[in-house]
Amino acid sequence: MTAAPVAARTRASWRDYLALTKPKVISLLLFTTVTAMFMAQRGWPGLTLLIVVSLAGYASAGSAGVFNMVIDRDIDLKMARTAKRPTSSGLIGTREASMFGAALQLLSFLALWVWATPLAAWMSLAGFVTYVGVYTLWLKRRTWHNIVLGGAAGCFPPLVGWAAVTGDLNLFAWFLFAIIFFWTPAHFWALAIMIKEEYREVGIPMLPVIHGDRLTVAQVWLYSIYTVVLSVLPWTFHEVSWIYLAVALLSGAWLLRLAWRLYRPVMAGQVATRKMAVPLYLYSMLYLAVLFLAGAVDRVLLV
Numbered sequence: 001m002t003a004a005p006v007a008a009r010t011r012a013s014w015r016d017y018l019a020l021t022k023p024k025v026i027s028l029l030l031f032t033t034v035t036a037m038f039m040a041q042r043g044w045p046g047l048t049l050l051i052v053v054s055l056a057g058y059a060s061a062g063s064a065g066v067f068n069m070v071i072d073r074d075i076d077l078k079m080a081r082t083a084k085r086p087t088s089s090g091l092i093g094t095r096e097a098s099m100f101g102a103a104l105q106l107l108s109f110l111a112l113w114v115w116a117t118p119l120a121a122w123m124s125l126a127g128f129v130t131y132v133g134v135y136t137l138w139l140k141r142r143t144w145h146n147i148v149l150g151g152a153a154g155c156f157p158p159l160v161g162w163a164a165v166t167g168d169l170n171l172f173a174w175f176l177f178a179i180i181f182f183w184t185p186a187h188f189w190a191l192a193i194m195i196k197e198e199y200r201e202v203g204i205p206m207l208p209v210i211h212g213d214r215l216t217v218a219q220v221w222l223y224s225i226y227t228v229v230l231s232v233l234p235w236t237f238h239e240v241s242w243i244y245l246a247v248a249l250l251s252g253a254w255l256l257r258l259a260w261r262l263y264r265p266v267m268a269g270q271v272a273t274r275k276m277a278v279p280l281y282l283y284s285m286l287y288l289a290v291l292f293l294a295g296a297v298d299r300v301l302l303v
């Protein structure tokens with residue numbers, strides 16, 4: 001049996017609901033949650049807790065994605081990258097999507113509260129509120145600072161993992177938060193350069209649209225430096241040892257190399273092109289994954 005063409009479909013399948021949760025983005029968010037659990041435990045956190053936190057973490061971040069797609073369905077419809085989202089195409093109505101999102105958030109909060117710790121549930125809710133309330137509703141359409149302040153949403157997943165294991169948050173857990181906070185601009189503004197014309201057309205005030213390429217690459221370069229410096233600090237506090245340090249320095253050097261390769265030609269007067277920004281955007285995700293993996297391996301094996 002062949003699938004019906006998209007335009008002819010009127011009934012949404014489970015795949016459409018899954019698409020509302022932004023599965024690819026969540027895969028990396030969840031990776032930071034799970035690796036943070038190993039870092040907090042300094043060993044195996046237990047299979048039950050790993051499963052509960054992974055499922056609940058997915059549901060919470062997924063719920064945030066659902067509400068983001070409901071709120072942004074008008075602008076998503078106008079951009080090629082997002083036009084086919086079920087909320088924009090009308091395949092899934094606002095009411096159904098909102099109920100789905102609310103159910104995910106409620107289940108996630110209860111599961112974390114009951115089977116992990118109340119603090120983990122609150123941290124997850126804080127991530128949700130920051131993404132939906134601060135980023136999507138308040139800042140995204142208003143200011144180019146949107147992704148810096150709203151980007152705090154993506155910093156909560158490691159706190160969820162940490163709090164699920166210890167019921168508490170220490171300085172190192174907040175370092176994990178801060179690393180993602182300072183990493184986000186390099187990740188997102190590299191992408192924003194790639195798709196700046198789409199953002200311009202729909203009037204979303206992303207940095208390259210508002211202040212141009214030069215300020216964007218300068219900010220990306222600065223935030224990349226902050227990220228690498230910050231990534232090394234936990235070592236100076238004896239929270240991690242040489243495995244993490246070696247990985248942080250090597251992967252950080254590569255991040256700086258790619259940020260520099262975007263910065264230099266644009267500062268020399270060239271227009272920032274998609275081709276120039278792609279390597280940094282793609283590498284940003286590998287970088288974060290490798291850094292968190294190194295933290296987990298290091299603390300499980302050595303510290």
Ligand code: HEM
Pocket residue numbers: 024025026027028029032081135146147148150151152153154155180184187188191285288
């Ligand atoms: C304000 C913060 C952030 C913004 C505005 C942002 C924005 C975006 C956008 C617009 C995309 C393209 C998605 C697509 O093509 O469908 C993307 C991709 C991605 N982002 Fe982010 N992001 C942010 C933070 C994060 C964080 C914290 C993580 C994980 C720790 C993350 C992980 C990813 C991944 C894995 C992809 C690739 C998805 C794919 O290939 O479809 N992002 N991001």
Ligand SMILES: CC(C)=CCC/C(C)=C/CC/C(C)=C/COP(=O)(O)OP(=O)(O)O
Pocket residue numbers: 022025029060061062064065068072082123124125126127128131153154156157160
């Ligand atoms: C703990 C917890 C619940 C955390 C949730 C954090 C979360 C879902 C962060 C994701 C960040 C992200 C994908 C932003 C893109 O939004 P966008 O609207 O700019 O992208 P779009 O144009 O693809 O919709």
